[in-house]
Amino acid sequence: MPRPIHAGFSLSALKHNLGVARRHAPKSRVWAVVKANAYGHGLLRVVQALDDADGYALLDLDEAVRLREAGISKPILLLEGVFEPADLVQVDRHALSLVVHDYEQILMLESARLSAPVAVVLKLNTGLNRLGIAPALARNAYSRLQASGRVAAIALMTHFADADGASGVAAQMARFVECTAGLKGEATLANSAAILRYPESHADWVRPGIMLYGCSPFADVSADALGLQPAMTLASEIIALQELKPGDRVGYGGTFEARRPMRIGVVACGYADGYPRHAPGYHDRNTPVFVAGRRTHTVGRVSMDMLCVDLSAIEDARVGTPVTLWGEGLPADEVAACAGTVSYELLCALAARVPVVEV
Numbered sequence: 440m441p442r443p444i445h446a447g448f449s450l451s452a453l454k455h456n457l458g459v460a461r462r463h464a465p466k467s468r469v470w471a472v473v474k475a476n477a478y479g480h481g482l483l484r485v486v487q488a489l490d491d492a493d494g495y496a497l498l499d500l501d502e503a504v505r506l507r508e509a510g511i512s513k514p515i516l517l518l519e520g521v522f523e524p525a526d527l528v529q530v531d532r533h534a535l536s537l538v539v540h541d542y543e544q545i546l547m548l549e550s551a552r553l554s555a556p557v558a559v560v561l562k563l564n565t566g567l568n569r570l571g572i573a574p575a576l577a578r579n580a581y582s583r584l585q586a587s588g589r590v591a592a593i594a595l596m597t598h599f600a601d602a603d604g605a606s607g608v609a610a611q612m613a614r615f616v617e618c619t620a621g622l623k624g625e626a627t628l629a630n631s632a633a634i635l636r637y638p639e640s641h642a643d644w645v646r647p648g649i650m651l652y653g654c655s656p657f658a659d660v661s662a663d664a665l666g667l668q669p670a671m672t673l674a675s676e677i678i679a680l681q682e683l684k685p686g687d688r689v690g691y692g693g694t695f696e697a698r699r700p701m702r703i704g705v706v707a708c709g710y711a712d713g714y715p716r717h718a719p720g721y722h723d724r725n726t727p728v729f730v731a732g733r734r735t736h737t738v739g740r741v742s743m744d745m746l747c748v749d750l751s752a753i754e755d756a757r758v759g760t761p762v763t764l765w766g767e768g769l770p771a772d773e774v775a776a777c778a779g780t781v782s783y784e785l786l787c788a789l790a791a792r793v794p795v796v797e798v
């Protein structure tokens with residue numbers, strides 16, 4: 440028998456969450472963001488479940504080609520554009536849409552041999568200072584693209600630094616509006632946080648990512664409160680039990696010491712499955728785990744293939760009792776917060792060795 444761990448993927452949750460994005464941005468079309476293997480959920484599975492999206496946005500040329508080869512005919516946007524001139528051969532062959540975020544990419548387009556003009560999304564840096572043309576150069580970049588004879592429609596894009604935080608989107612939106620004034624083209628600005636919080640940012644296309652997978656982009660609002668359903672449930676089972684006496688320690692480094700007699704369970708899930716090693720398992724600071732539908736917590740360090748949970752209050756737990764690490768009933772956001780990260784990282788880190796079940 441294989442190890443009992445598995446990831447359950449709910450296709451209906453994915454569809455439901457796309458519906459939530461649509462209800463928030465009813466006038467916008469939707470680029471479903473499926474980068475990083477659809478946030479760990481499986482690229483093709485997610486694209487097929489989200490057949491109601493208007494297009495798909497990702498990073499890897501290979502992944503985009505894979506979607507075309509699987510018969511996906513909707514627009515596919517390469518969020519970082521091309522990395523070398525040869526990439527444009529594939530872009531041309533598969534009619535992919537391209538982000539253009541710097542002059543190197545404009546140069547590549549200018550000298551490309553294409554069978555048809557490409558759809559380009561000109562990315563402007565309005566404050567994130569990661570990718571994007573400087574606002575002062577927006578017009579120049581736009582004219583160069585237009586004059587290249589290689590591009591069809593030019594859309595305009597920016598990405599927010601803090602749509603989920605205190606500073607919001609106002610300053611970046613103002614910069615975007617100013618530097619694109621008079622430039623023709625559809626606009627796309629909003630990630631999940633902006634979709635949920637700033638209707639004024641919705642524009643022609645929205646770009647939901649994390650919300651599609653049923654997690655909250657906000658530290659202070661739960662996915663449930665946003666009406667989102669978890670798409671991924673990481674589940675396993677208890678594979679061994681230990682009875683501890685006061686003073687007994689658990690796990691590598693012995694970082695947890697029992698203060699009273701207690702029963703713990705060993706769960707078949709470790710950091711090699713994608714569970715965060717930094718999830719704490721101390722008396723006063725630990726990480727929630729569901730065992731037989733009841734809430735308990737980790738004890739000791741997470742190891743490569745196993746972690747331990749307190750079963751003192753779950754007397755009927757035994758070998759084979761089901762465990763939920765995150766997902767249905769236990770938001771990945773909560774586990775992530777305990778481990779000092781965000782749900783994005785947990786979802787993307789789901790290991791290839793974890794068997795998948797579609798539900």
Ligand SMILES: *Cc1c(COP(=O)(O)O)cnc(C)c1O
Nearest residue numbers: 472598630631632646647648649
């Ligand atoms: C990842 C990404 C998104 C989606 O962000 P979420 O916070 O997951 O909604 C949108 N736009 C761009 C450019 C991205 O890289």
